[in-house]
Amino acid sequence: MSHLLPVVVATPAYAGLGAALTYEHPEVLAPGTLVRVPLGKREVLGVVWDGAPLDTGADLATRPITEVFTPLAPLPASWRQLVGFAGRYYQRSLGEVALAALPPQLRELNGVQLARRLKRQPGPATAHTPPPVPELSPEQTEVMVRLHTARQPVLLFGSTGSGKTEVYLRSVQRLLDADPQAQALIMVPEINLTPQLEERFGERFGADGVVAMHSGMTPPQRLASWLAAHSGAARIVLGTRMAVLASLPHLRLIVVDEEHDPSYKSQEGARYSARDLAVYLAKQVNDSHPTPDGEASHCRVLLGSATPSLESWHASETGRYLRLAMPSRIGGGSLPRLRLVDMNHQPRKTLLAQPLLDAITERIGRGEQSLLLLNRRGYAPVLACHDCGWKSECAHCSAHRVFHKIDRTLRCHHCGFTERVPRACPACGNLDIAPLGRGTEQIEEHIIERLAGVLRPDGQPAQVARMDADSTRLKGSLEQHLARMHSGEVDVLVGTQMVAKGHDFRRITLVASVNADAALFASDCRAPERLFALLMQAAGRAGRDASLGTGSEMWVQTGYPQHPLFAALRQHDYPAFAAQELKDREAAAMPPFAFQALVRAEARSQETAQGFLNEAAALATELPGADQVTVFPAVPMTIQRVANVERAQMLLESPTRVALQRFLAAWQPVLLDTRQGPAGKGLIRWAIDVDPLNL
Ligand SMILES: Nc1ncnc2c1ncn2[C@@H]1O[C@H](COP(=O)(O)OP(=O)(O)OP(=O)(O)O)[C@@H](O)[C@H]1O
Numbered sequence: 198m199s200h201l202l203p204v205v206v207a208t209p210a211y212a213g214l215g216a217a218l219t220y221e222h223p224e225v226l227a228p229g230t231l232v233r234v235p236l237g238k239r240e241v242l243g244v245v246w247d248g249a250p251l252d253t254g255a256d257l258a259t260r261p262i263t264e265v266f267t268p269l270a271p272l273p274a275s276w277r278q279l280v281g282f283a284g285r286y287y288q289r290s291l292g293e294v295a296l297a298a299l300p301p302q303l304r305e306l307n308g309v310q311l312a313r314r315l316k317r318q319p320g321p322a323t324a325h326t327p328p329p330v331p332e333l334s335p336e337q338t339e340v341m342v343r344l345h346t347a348r349q350p351v352l353l354f355g356s357t358g359s360g361k362t363e364v365y366l367r368s369v370q371r372l373l374d375a376d377p378q379a380q381a382l383i384m385v386p387e388i389n390l391t392p393q394l395e396e397r398f399g400e401r402f403g404a405d406g407v408v409a410m411h412s413g414m415t416p417p418q419r420l421a422s423w424l425a426a427h428s429g430a431a432r433i434v435l436g437t438r439m440a441v442l443a444s445l446p447h448l449r450l451i452v453v454d455e456e457h458d459p460s461y462k463s464q465e466g467a468r469y470s471a472r473d474l475a476v477y478l479a480k481q482v483n484d485s486h487p488t489p490d491g492e493a494s495h496c497r498v499l500l501g502s503a504t505p506s507l508e509s510w511h512a513s514e515t516g517r518y519l520r521l522a523m524p525s526r527i528g529g530g531s532l533p534r535l536r537l538v539d540m541n542h543q544p545r546k547t548l549l550a551q552p553l554l555d556a557i558t559e560r561i562g563r564g565e566q567s568l569l570l571l572n573r574r575g576y577a578p579v580l581a582c583h584d585c586g587w588k589s590e591c592a593h594c595s596a597h598r599v600f601h602k603i604d605r606t607l608r609c610h611h612c613g614f615t616e617r618v619p620r621a622c623p624a625c626g627n628l629d630i631a632p633l634g635r636g637t638e639q640i641e642e643h644i645i646e647r648l649a650g651v652l653r654p655d656g657q658p659a660q661v662a663r664m665d666a667d668s669t670r671l672k673g674s675l676e677q678h679l680a681r682m683h684s685g686e687v688d689v690l691v692g693t694q695m696v697a698k699g700h701d702f703r704r705i706t707l708v709a710s711v712n713a714d715a716a717l718f719a720s721d722c723r724a725p726e727r728l729f730a731l732l733m734q735a736a737g738r739a740g741r742d743a744s745l746g747t748g749s750e751m752w753v754q755t756g757y758p759q760h761p762l763f764a765a766l767r768q769h770d771y772p773a774f775a776a777q778e779l780k781d782r783e784a785a786a787m788p789p790f791a792f793q794a795l796v797r798a799e800a801r802s803q804e805t806a807q808g809f810l811n812e813a814a815a816l817a818t819e820l821p822g823a824d825q826v827t828v829f830p831a832v833p834m835t836i837q838r839v840a841n842v843e844r845a846q847m848l849l850e851s852p853t854r855v856a857l858q859r860f861l862a863a864w865q866p867v868l869l870d871t872r873q874g875p876a877g878k879g880l881i882r883w884a885i886d887v888d889p890l891n892l
């Protein structure tokens with residue numbers, strides 16, 4: 198007797214196949230069981246799914262499941278629900294999302310190889326003596342009490358340095374004590390924050406039960422972490438956004454640290470928001486284990502930030518989330534004082550104003566550190582000829598190539614196209630070609646020059662370091678930079694936003710934003726929110742040691758010192774800033790008061806890309822939900838051409854999420870048809886982005 202079973206396999210993004218394929222097997226297998234099945238001429242990894250198998254029709258013989266991964270427990274129901282939801286909500290195929298959520302190496306192993314891997318899993322935990330834990334501050338104590346009884350998602354609105362991480366640690370502690378199986382998932386926005394977090398959690402709970410999950414790990418490491426989480430051996434999973442898709446059968450706590458960070462939104466494949474999925478996942482876990490009295494088995498979700506996203510802030514205003522605030526810094530340190538430098542009153546082409554240089558010099562003399570922030574790597578964003586107006590455009594993108602002085606190259610940050618810097622202007626032969634604008638390399642060079650002769654308290658010359666995607670590319674170099682910073686070897690650190698987030702640098706007392714004016718007037722409605730968050734975060738790196746904190750300062754060089762954003766920044770007043778932004782958003786019917794999706798198309802010509810979108814839109818006017826969805830005409834993307842591919846996008850907006858979802862689901866087959874028809878000729882690819890962050 199053989200049974201028909203639905204099995205999900207990797208399918209192309211918009212394959213239009215039914216959710217699952219049908220296979221047969223002598224026994225019934227539980228949903229979530231991992232199997233290998235034949236597909237065409239290949240054999241692939243699949244997951245037995247819920248529900249009845251599709252009727253394959255009499256003429257299509259079903260094929261048997263080749264192998265069942267018996268040593269592995271089935272993937273939990275909450276995982277299957279999460280993956281199913283992510284596929285539907287973000288308009289991707291179930292097979293794509295489900296298989297992408299599994300560690301890549303799992304796809305290559307057969308049952309025997311997998312069994313061998315499982316044997317390699319670490320044995321029982323070694324004894325761990327936890328270090329003495331600090332006594333909680335009154336605000337932390339209050340938060341712990343209220344967390345305990347919260348039933349809805351919690352927004353932990355805690356100033357930089359208020360001890361949010363300690364709250365995460367205590368919440369995990371409480372959970373592990375209360376429930377011998379429970380697992381916690383802690384997410385951070387960037388890979389470079391995971392080492393610090395691993396260290397703090399490892400120190401507190403012992404390294405045995407803690408695993409990391411992020412894209413910087415090797416395939417065997419990823420598989421090992423995944424297996425540890427799936428088997429329940431790992432009690433704590435730390436990771437970036439991908440970790441939300443891990444299989445955690447006993448998940449009872451999810452922390453999303455720096456929840457406002459755009460890195461939680463995936464920009465490829467299924468463009469999911471790990472923060473939003475975290476909230477959904479906790480709800481699934483709770484719905485599938487209804488426990489009237491069950492304190493222990495309730496799954497909590499904790500979103501932490503000093504500058505929450507406007508979406509989460511709004512949810513905490515309406516009561517959907519519970520907001521818990523920790524306004525004070527640990528140790529009573531104060532937040533840095535804002536010093537605005539009006540660049541209109543500085544000599545032309547000033548890189549760093551004299552008063553700022555003086556303040557940095559003073560700090561070096563006292564053995565304190567400074568941080569200079571500029572969100573642009575390289576030496577200068579453009580190289581230009583003053584005679585003929587030539588600029589270092591990329592031959593393949595509608596963007597300039599960035600001048601990197603260190604290796605004398607012009608590099609396109611979009612397609613990677615790199616060439617040696619020409620000796621003379623390629624257009625007119627003029628020898629006088631010069632950099633326009635500034636990047637981190639230039640600031641580093643400039644500050645080294647200006648600090649010549651400045652000495653540290655130990656009599657040594659001042660040390661400058663630079664930390665950005667270029668200087669941390671080599672394996673281990675990031676850790677090296679961080680270690681030099683923590684040990685006090687470095688006096689001035691120049692960096693991009695990667696240095697502004699999350700790090701607990703103890704001796705920084707000055708942070709300066711060199712030039713962020715572009716963000717004040719960007720067309721993207723989220724630009725002010727991001728700038729405010731970045732500056733608050735950056736300011737949060739200063740004065741973290743209360744004994745040094747009183748003199749800590751946040752400097753901002755700007756041509757627009759009157760801008761209201763700075764008034765709120767001066768007061769460290771996120772609520773006032775958020776209130777104003779939300780008012781503007783409401784007036785303009787923007788998220789979170791409206792719901793958006795983008796459809797992007799890429800082709801060799803802009804005409805083709807836009808033509809495809811406009812054609813598909815023309816066919817959509819009668820679709821369900823269409824009366825509540827505004828479809829805007831296709832437009833070129835801000836960076837219109839990348840690697841010789843033209844890019845266009847179309848914005849959809851609706852006052853309700855439901856209508857937008859209904860419309861998108863109905864529109865997907867139309868887009869697929871259009872792709873096959875004449876309007877799809879020459880189209881390279883298209884994709885839907887639900888709740889897009891970059892318009
Ligand atoms: N109750 C406490 N007693 C003593 N020290 C504490 C306490 N809570 C936290 N700390 C210390 O205070 C510092 C700041 O805490 P933490 O890093 O958790 O802040 P945070 O809110 O996560 O900051 P940020 O948002 O800037 O990353 C850390 O060095 C931490 O060890």
Ligand SMILES: [Zn+2]
Nearest residue numbers: 591594609612
């Ligand atoms: Zn390019």
